[in-house]
Amino acid sequence: MSLDPIPTPSCPPPDILRCAYMELVVTDLARSRAFYADVLGLAVTEEDDQAVYLRSMDEFIHHNLVLRQGPVAAVAAFAYRVRSPEDLDKAVAFYTELGCRIERRPEGFNKGIGDSVRVEDPLGFPQEFFHDVEHVERLGWRYDLHVPGALVRLDHFNQVTPDVPRAVKHMEDLAFRVTEDIQDEHGTTYAAWMRRKPTVHDTAMTGGDGPRMHHVAFATHEKHNILSICDKLGALRLSDRIERGPGRHGVSNAFYLYLRDPDGHRVEIYTQDYYTGDPDNPVVTWDVHDNQRRDWWGTPVVPSWYTEASLVLDLDGKPKPVVARTDSSEMEVTIGADGFSYTRKGEAMPEYKLGNQL
Amino acid sequence: MSLDPIPTPSCPPPDILRCAYMELVVTDLARSRAFYADVLGLAVTEEDDQAVYLRSMDEFIHHNLVLRQGPVAAVAAFAYRVRSPEDLDKAVAFYTELGCRIERRPEGFNKGIGDSVRVEDPLGFPQEFFHDVEHVERLGWRYDLHVPGALVRLDHFNQVTPDVPRAVKHMEDLAFRVTEDIQDEHGTTYAAWMRRKPTVHDTAMTGGDGPRMHHVAFATHEKHNILSICDKLGALRLSDRIERGPGRHGVSNAFYLYLRDPDGHRVEIYTQDYYTGDPDNPVVTWDVHDNQRRDWWGTPVVPSWYTEASLVLDLDGKPKPVVARTDSSEMEVTIGADGFSYTRKGEAMPEYKLGNQL
Amino acid sequence: MSLDPIPTPSCPPPDILRCAYMELVVTDLARSRAFYADVLGLAVTEEDDQAVYLRSMDEFIHHNLVLRQGPVAAVAAFAYRVRSPEDLDKAVAFYTELGCRIERRPEGFNKGIGDSVRVEDPLGFPQEFFHDVEHVERLGWRYDLHVPGALVRLDHFNQVTPDVPRAVKHMEDLAFRVTEDIQDEHGTTYAAWMRRKPTVHDTAMTGGDGPRMHHVAFATHEKHNILSICDKLGALRLSDRIERGPGRHGVSNAFYLYLRDPDGHRVEIYTQDYYTGDPDNPVVTWDVHDNQRRDWWGTPVVPSWYTEASLVLDLDGKPKPVVARTDSSEMEVTIGADGFSYTRKGEAMPEYKLGNQL
Amino acid sequence: MSLDPIPTPSCPPPDILRCAYMELVVTDLARSRAFYADVLGLAVTEEDDQAVYLRSMDEFIHHNLVLRQGPVAAVAAFAYRVRSPEDLDKAVAFYTELGCRIERRPEGFNKGIGDSVRVEDPLGFPQEFFHDVEHVERLGWRYDLHVPGALVRLDHFNQVTPDVPRAVKHMEDLAFRVTEDIQDEHGTTYAAWMRRKPTVHDTAMTGGDGPRMHHVAFATHEKHNILSICDKLGALRLSDRIERGPGRHGVSNAFYLYLRDPDGHRVEIYTQDYYTGDPDNPVVTWDVHDNQRRDWWGTPVVPSWYTEASLVLDLDGKPKPVVARTDSSEMEVTIGADGFSYTRKGEAMPEYKLGNQL
Structure with missing residues (x-):
């Protein structure tokens, strides 16, 4: 709360x-x-x-x-x-x-x-x-107009906000429904996914300095479509536009890829989450220390993904000032000096699962 | 009407x-x-x-x-x-x-x-x-429990009924919305697809002797999942359970396969239609003579698919009597002696696109 | 012999x-x-x-x-x-x-x-x-240059010849090796596949009136690449270029599609056969009556696929005269009036597996 | 040399x-x-x-x-x-x-x-x-026996040896042919791929302390098969068996995944390299600083992949002593303090492409 x-x-x-x-x-x-x-x-x-x-x-x-x-x-x-x-x-x-x-x-x-x-x-x-x-x-x-990585649908937005429960409550007032979230054992909420259409989300709230835009996501039909986008970026010597992934999310169970556009705006390519349209659709809560929550395969999340985001404008077209998050940061509790993650609770992970933590 | x-x-x-x-x-x-x-x-x-x-x-x-x-x-x-x-x-x-x-x-x-x-x-x-x-x-x-052809969702039903417009009007009273249909130039309706959840359908009405059940459809994530079901049926020497497909529908734009279960009940395996949840979602009307309406690749529809279907029971568990369709039959107007279909309007099709019509 | x-x-x-x-x-x-x-x-x-x-x-x-x-x-x-x-x-x-x-x-x-x-x-x-x-x-x-149905390799040729064993023996003299063939219980050979590179074939000999060219085949990486070719042909209203398939071959275990080019030349798109490079690579002999030999899913072969083929030229550029096959024809022994095929030996097949036989 | x-x-x-x-x-x-x-x-x-x-x-x-x-x-x-x-x-x-x-x-x-x-x-x-x-x-x-990630072929070995040119010359004496290698501008060779069968390799020589075994590789038919192995490992809470990937190699152009078995032996899952059987097959030499050589998408290679490998036994079953590499190490020249890599020559890469280098 x-x-x-x-x-x-x-x-x-x-x-x-x-x-x-x-x-x-x-x-x-x-x-x-x-x-x-x-x-x-x-x-x-x-x-x-x-x-x-x-x-x-x-x-x-x-x-x-x-x-x-x-x-x-x-x-x-x-x-x-x-x-x-x-x-x-x-x-x-x-x-x-x-x-x-x-x-x-x-x-x-x-x-x-x-x-x-x-x-x-x-x-x-x-x-x-x-x-x-x-x-x-x-x-x-x-x-005849489809490329190998054809984007078929706008899937969702993702917003960065300092106080996730505050944002969730407001979005629920707007009749959004939570489908999944990430919490810790103290009840701190790090992120939440909310939907209107019956997919995992139309938008998500990610805890961090905000208001900022974390990403906009487009859907493909199949996973190979996403892989082909990576292949093409490699061919164009633009592989540095690939920030994170491809991989399988734990949250949403979707296959994903994060790109950065020429201005640094983050774009997700996403496919194959699940139907959430029943009013009693079960909410999935993930432990922030579960190393499979953000990537089901345990691939480390790059720090920039946690820290960088786009400014948003007010109605005069001026950037909104950014307010710092005061709750715990997901990056710090999972990959910082005092953070930890697990594949199997209570067991240490191999170094190659720790990414930039080393 | x-x-x-x-x-x-x-x-x-x-x-x-x-x-x-x-x-x-x-x-x-x-x-x-x-x-x-x-x-x-x-x-x-x-x-x-x-x-x-x-x-x-x-x-x-x-x-x-x-x-x-x-x-x-x-x-x-x-x-x-x-x-x-x-x-x-x-x-x-x-x-x-x-x-x-x-x-x-x-x-x-x-x-x-x-x-x-x-x-x-x-x-x-x-x-x-x-x-x-x-x-x-x-x-x-x-x-760990998914097979190569994992079925992830019940997608829709398909019902056979003699008078499609009558059925559609009743389903609209039940707040279903039409997403696509098949008609001829005289306004005869041969089939219609209707949805509640925002996919192409929760059920469809297929013109024919009814009431009967045409098929029940389950969705996979990807097209290769459907192909693997065919491969497995071949390995089990059960390829004769495959009645039609796999192929790409014109109607719904989905990839499909039709199986017949041990009793002859028809099961469709289906993937990748599109979002239909907006109230002004454009209805797609297909010409009954367009040979790509039922299969986008023009593969002939087998006659059994038009003629065979499952009985339905009344509340006493007794089969409902079947009433004959009196409107034109889709099979007859497209592949019968007086029927015709086209790939490009006004042009004849090669023999291999005519199937059992020969 | x-x-x-x-x-x-x-x-x-x-x-x-x-x-x-x-x-x-x-x-x-x-x-x-x-x-x-x-x-x-x-x-x-x-x-x-x-x-x-x-x-x-x-x-x-x-x-x-x-x-x-x-x-x-x-x-x-x-x-x-x-x-x-x-x-x-x-x-x-x-x-x-x-x-x-x-x-x-x-x-x-x-x-x-x-x-x-x-x-x-x-x-x-x-x-x-x-x-x-x-x-x-x-x-x-x-x-950046690959289309959704990218063709990555020339895979094989397929030739029509009246006397398959005669052709096979000659190709073996040329150091080709047989990998698979189709025979009946009397020892009649209907087709044979032969390789130099370690795939199922560099060329095949198909029994029929010849010399003619049955098809030339290009490989894709994956099955969805082949499906996307069909989808594109549908979009271009060229679905009548699709003669047979897509499907899974019994022979070769490859996934296939047959197209007809604007002159009627047949082109196969093909993927995923197997390594055959060992000298004792097991030869697979298929029963001509096995309905899964040509299509593992039992989909009927269209008659044109058996009967139509391209002329070949002599060194003066004149078409070679075509000599009729005198051995039994695969089409006639399997789908003609006296022909039969089975999914499971001794059991009849449903009508929808009989194609144009009806 | x-x-x-x-x-x-x-x-x-x-x-x-x-x-x-x-x-x-x-x-x-x-x-x-x-x-x-x-x-x-x-x-x-x-x-x-x-x-x-x-x-x-x-x-x-x-x-x-x-x-x-x-x-x-x-x-x-x-x-x-x-x-x-x-x-x-x-x-x-x-x-x-x-x-x-x-x-x-x-x-x-x-x-x-x-x-x-x-x-x-x-x-x-x-x-x-x-x-x-x-x-x-x-x-x-x-x-009927294939799992979603079915392994269809043993593809290659990969060996760690201190002096790559020495190993390559010896393998060439054994009639292996080089298909690709990684070098720097001084002519130092960091790794080489060599084949007998006409794929990119039957074995590769990776520069490092050796003799050790870097990995053994099995092929799948398609990329989704590899992804499904990752998904299954996640479901089994064994995602820490995934050391690197999945990704697209620059070298070989294959799609890959590296796992570690319960003893730490490294297993690669691999698909879709190319035909190399012509005697004049063009050798591809990659610049060691090209960040797309090991992963076409520029995903950082985890350090363990460079440093860890399995012991090999002599004919008495005793581990062979390991000799240190004295040439430059690929890890150090690319991600160490003095190392560098590029996506586009002369341009710096974003932090998220630097992995553990930070």
Whole structure:
């Protein structure tokens, strides 16, 4: 439980369908376009000299990612689609009651999107809600356009926040449901995964200095698709874009890969988690010291993955100040001088499982 | 539109989460257990001398399939999970208004399931609704138990009914949504796919003599899992259990395989359709003459797949009489003497794409 | 044993390394280039207005396939690479002793190839032998150039000949070794697979009216690569290029797909047979009535696969006359009116395993 | 070039077909059997209380691995199959001329093997040569016995030796051919790969304190098979058996995984290198500073992989003394204090690519 809980509004939250797109500010639009469109193979729906609108192969809405030229690499919006136009009114009421700064634009903040509400939420994140959207061709059957590592769906966001229980409680007020989390024996929560659509998550809260954006994740159909992205990056002499993985997560049971885009924004490629749509879907709690929680194969997590993340912008487009986490850090309790992890409780691990701890 | 529509009840339908399990009557329980548990690798949750309860690897409810010893191979229930216990009352009210025969059992019709409502629905199918269920271990992480063709999820049912538009309208009253269908230029509907959970379907209606059960489908993670099932059946000299496929569906864009179990019940193995959870998800209508609708690679559909299906039982356990379809048959308009299909509209196809039509 | 055996020359055969390339005459060069380069993704090493030279991803010699514009679709050469330049002299001596027509060109018959010997072999096939060859970049590491269905290697040829034992005996004189064959209980041989490199084959002899070319086969790394070719053909509305498969062969245990190119030349895509390099490698003999011999899953073979094949050219570029097979035909003994096949010896098969037999 | 070359014998070497099996001494036979048979799924051909004989799925000779109970974990033999019985006489002559200790046993050193020659070769390794062998069932078609991570073939050995050029020259005398190697700009060779069968290697020489055994490698058909081994080890809480990978090698272009067995013997799982059987197959030389040479994705190599290896036994079963490498160490020139690696020559790499170097 957080000592500083965000109040639960009396009015109902908007009915969120799913995470729908992220707006990323990039410092060199052509370079970022090359990464997302040419290397990763996302489809360009539309573009101009200020922005590129990209979508995944199975998507029918206008975009899942907006790259926008700007002075500082950051996230301009975590955008969710809501069930109906009326849910925008609910969003306004919900955040008004919380005293948040709100901006509504009937014409949308981005091309292809209609009436939209943006807020600086109580956690400091720029959240967008919209329903009206331009439909475009679903490219799922257009196998002539699929690359070996075809990205088929936007899967989830991941946010860094200092106080995870506080963030979880607020997201539950917004009708998200927790599917998995990481805790220690003292009850400290290090991270939590929450969903609207019935997958493991639409977003996750990762404990750390925040508000920052940890990553945005796209799904492939199969594991070999993810491996082929690595192979291609090697061929392009861009293997240093691979930060972590590929591997199998313990949390979510998905196969994963983490990349860093030209601005350092982290992108996950992800496949094969599980259905979570029943209201009594069992929550999985992982021990922070379980070395298989973050990687089921016990591969060490690189320190940068714990410490680096992207800034987020306020509604004026200025970076939000970052507040330090005061709870224990997952990196320190697991791989720092005083940290420990186990494969089998009570047994030491071989050196090659300790990574940078040595 | 059907000429004989089923009225829309005034009371709201139960909130169905998903197709949850099928109860199959089999004539040799040991033989069927060997097929589903030993060959296909479904996990046995519980069994006695009358029934075997099986589940897929990612499932946390007691079972996705019940095999029950009986005198005639048939389907005893298409069972759906509903969101709350109160939805059972809604189900009773809904079907009462439709004049259907209803049976409610607080202790459930099967082990591991609590309060349940069974009805003979207006289409003649035995439908079950339940919420209370025993939780069991989700075996998704238990890779030591996964076979090469691991089945991870119950995906959908498929029902045969003479009048597809009539069936669709009734399922829409039950709050199912159509995702895809097959029609001809005269507006005749040959089949329709409908969902509650956000996949292409929880059930489909296939035009034909009915009520009968066309198939029950389980999902794998990847396509090679499906291929390995075929390889294993070959090794066991059971390749004649493979009726159709593997192949890629046009409808649903999923990779598929159809098997026939020891009683002739059809089982589909299925993977990689797409997210359909938005309310404005685009409906895909396929031309019945498009040879890629049923198999994206144009592989001919075997006639048995169109004509054979399983009987369904009434609430007394007696087979429901089968009513003939009077609309055009998909088989006849596509591969019969007067039928035709095309790969490219207006162009003839090579003989090897015509299958048994020759 | 053949009643009309080809004599064994007294001089040693050339030391053949492997099947290396096929020269195909095509009637519309641009159309064929589009199929092999754009659809299948073979790399174009070089081209002019009369010919296109293509290679697979792992190849370092100039080409594995030559498409040459010509008036009649046919095969101009089955080309094998030999171990040393001296092996060309051995080839000349070997075929001279057999009374074959021979043509030697120090500058080669095709670009990128040096000193070459072409013969009309005693079976009527245009065979080429060469050693000198231009090296080009091996594209195996160039994953930026790989399509989802990347072809990595030329695997084998397949030839149609009326008298299989006669052909086998001659190929054994050329130091090929049989790895598998199909026979009946009377000792009739329907097909045989033979290798130089340690895979199941460099070429196979298929019983039928010949000399004709049955197919040329390229290998992929994995099965999903083959499936993606089918998916792409569907997307391009070219699914009618898929003649048979994908499936698992009994013979060779490989995963396969048969396509027909724009001229009707048959191309196999093939993956995952086994090592055969030991001199006592066990020969596998399949019963012609075993329904799993041609497809391990028992999928019926389409008649065209048995009956259609490409003409081959003599050294003047004229089509060789085709001689009818007089032994029993595999198609007739297995799927004709008097034919039969079994999944389990002595048991009938379901109709859906009988294909066009009905 | 080595300053201390091993003389080239005047008599010809035996004609080696391929690496055929390794005899491993293990300190707890039951525990090792559980690892190789139950976890990895190798087939047990035969066993007694002193030894277990295992083979891969596509193998037809008696075994590819012998586990023998003993006091010290070590390698008793690297065994190669030769083309004919006469090659054993050639082996005796070859090593006699080199002054090596030789032991010939007509009844073989292991079950299922006939006449065999064992030598302590000039590099200090226990090498075995045999031709006669018991044939057993090839399990390639027995998909009912295949686990998700089925090992289909013994692929290669890897040996640690202080002076790589000296070892390479000796292996070339034995008619091995180099396919790839790692060197620096001063001509120091850090490792070399050599083949008899036409894959990238039957054995490799890795620079380090030796003679020791670096690893033995088994092949799978596809990459997902390797991933499934990792998943299973995680499920069994044995993820600490995973030392390095999975990943894509630069050298060999194969997909790989390194495990440590219960005694610490290193086992590689490997798939998809390329054909190397032409005599002019291009040798690939990698720059030791190229960070993609050992892992194409640039994932850091764990230090233990460079430093740890298994002892080898002399013909009396006593561990051979280990001689230190005096040339530069690959680990030190690439990840030590004075070492460096690059993704793109001249550019620094991000911290997460430096592994334990930090």
